[in-house]
Amino acid sequence: MAKGRFVLSFPPSLVGEPLTYTLVKNYNIITNIHRAKITPEEEGRLVVEMTGELEPAIRYLEEKGVKVEPIAREILVEEEICVHCGACVGVCFSRALSLNTETFEIKFDREKCTLCEFCLKACPVNAISSKF
Numbered sequence: 531m532a533k534g535r536f537v538l539s540f541p542p543s544l545v546g547e548p549l550t551y552t553l554v555k556n557y558n559i560i561t562n563i564h565r566a567k568i569t570p571e572e573e574g575r576l577v578v579e580m581t582g583e584l585e586p587a588i589r590y591l592e593e594k595g596v597k598v599e600p601i602a603r604e605i606l607v608e609e610e611i612c613v614h615c616g617a618c619v620g621v622c623f624s625r626a627l628s629l630n631t632e633t634f635e636i637k638f639d640r641e642k643c644t645l646c647e648f649c650l651k652a653c654p655v656n657a658i659s660s661k662f
């Protein structure tokens with residue numbers, strides 16, 4: 531079983547298609563949608579984590595006309611630089627960054643991160659970066 535994060539881009543003609551439902555039902559893929567931008571007249575974009583037999587699932591998506599791009603990027607929080615001010619926590623809507631209320635130190639949960647990069651701009655000491 532493999533696991534990966536992907537950006538799925540699909541044309542307006544596919545916006546109404548039950549793509550993630552088909553992935554779950556026909557390909558036994560566990561999907562975890564991190565971010566979705568879907569409007570009827572425009573291209574749709576999903577940031578999704580998929581777990582399962584990925585090859586046939588990706589083939590299905592590509593045959594449907596979906597562009598599938600693996601995400602190699604990740605957010606890094608440098609503990610030596612961080613001053614635990616908490617500014618990044620307030621802009622992290624996915625709660626990947628949180629504050630430990632006992633130690634007052636921030637915690638980063640990579641699994642929850644949607645790569646929105648809001649935290650990069652919020653950090654006053656540049657402790658957060660985005661790496662490929």
Ligand code: SF4
Binds near residue numbers: 624642647
């Ligand atoms: S990029 Fe930063 S703000 Fe966005 S989800 Fe990840 S940790 Fe949170």
Ligand code: SF4
Binds near residue numbers: 615619655656
């Ligand atoms: S904003 Fe920067 S310095 Fe403040 S808690 Fe977040 S990573 Fe640390």
